[in-house]
Amino acid sequence: MTTPKQMEQQQQQQQQQIVKMKNSGMISYNGSPMIDDRDEEMARSALSAFRAKEEEIERKRKEVSDKVHAQLGRVEEETKRLAEIREKLETFVDPAGKEVTIVRKKIDLVNRELKGMGQNCQRKEKEYKETLDAFNAKSKEKAQLVTKLMELVSESEKLRMKKLEELSKHIEALH
DSSP states (O other): OOOHHHHHHHHHHHHHHHHHHHHHTSBOTTSOBSSOHHHHHHHHHHHHHHHHHHHHHHHHHHHHHHHHHHHHHHHHHHHHHHHHHHHHHHHOOOTTHHHHHHHHHHHHHHHHHHHHHHHHHHHHHHHHHHHHHHHHHHHHHHHHHHHHHHHHHHHHHHHHHHHHHHHHHHHHHHO
16 A cells, blocks of 8 residues: 555656656657657556556545544544443442441451461360370380289299298198
């Protein structure tokens, strides 16, 4: 697509070519041809083709310009509609807004309390687990000690019984 600036440059180039043709003697200064009709017809044909192209370019430029203006109009309308919607949203008041704010504050308070309680609970669970582990270890140690005591008592009883029997035999032997 050719811009208006490019079209202007093309026109200037064509005018310079016509001036060169006049200066070279192909066309006289009064406009009468110095060469035959065939060359003049070709020049006219080229000039009319150039003018037709320029008219087509100008027509297309105008169409594009009209499309751009139409699009800008639609954009402006949409901008106005969006501004109206924004105004409505800004003026919109939530009827339950106060209640929602109060409930949110209460939720925040309860969350803070729960956080503290949760930490306390975790600390106490940890203490409970440590205490339970210590209790189980001591219970196991006690069970081992009781078992050892039972073995010692049993052995002691056996030895005492054996000694009693020996003494008893010795006493009977003396009689």
